[in-house]
Amino acid sequence: MDNCFGDSMKNIGDIIRVAEQHCESRGTRLTKKRKHVLTALIESAKALSAYDLIDVCREKYGEDIPAMSVYRILEFLESENLVHKLSTASKYASCENIIGDKARCYSQFLICKSCSKVKEVGLKPTMIAELQATVKDASFKLVNPQLEMNCLCDDCA
Numbered sequence: 001m002d003n004c005f006g007d008s009m010k011n012i013g014d015i016i017r018v019a020e021q022h023c024e025s026r027g028t029r030l031t032k033k034r035k036h037v038l039t040a041l042i043e044s045a046k047a048l049s050a051y052d053l054i055d056v057c058r059e060k061y062g063e064d065i066p067a068m069s070v071y072r073i074l075e076f077l078e079s080e081n082l083v084h085k086l087s088t089a090s091k092y093a094s095c096e097n098i099i100g101d102k103a104r105c106y107s108q109f110l111i112c113k114s115c116s117k118v119k120e121v122g123l124k125p126t127m128i129a130e131l132q133a134t135v136k137d138a139s140f141k142l143v144n145p146q147l148e149m150n151c152l153c154d155d156c157a
Helices: 012-025 032-043 050-061 067-079 125-137
Strands: 083-086 091-094 106-112 118-123 147-151
Touching (some): 012 032, 032 091, 050 067, 067 083, 083 106, 118 125
Parallel strands (some): 106 147
Antiparallel strands (some): 083 091, 106 118
16 A cells, blocks of 8 residues: 655654644644644654543643643644544544645554554545445445554554
């Protein structure tokens, strides 16, 4: 499977700067707490829950962020296409394509069912078009083309 994202992940400082510029261009702001949550997700190879993020922010930044605030931050980051909510795991992962062409392809998430490691890979638009046709033939409409697959990573397999 081709990865549409390429090697777009550079250093975290660059990623955060791009995320800040992205937010500014949309008239929003990446506050200090939002940066902390986004950085925690970028640095993690695993999907994290809101409560995992509370612990990371406390340990790394010495900052106690209430659960409701973390959920609001995650909602904001998701609306800005900077993080993805993984419904099957009830956790969040940073978008691996913050630096890059977001319109190029669709996301598929490989989620290790043992250790929660997450890998985002790109699906070509032609694959999504085929899925949309199959869904339409079944008299349904595809609402969200994000795919999540439960897997085992090489380390756990």
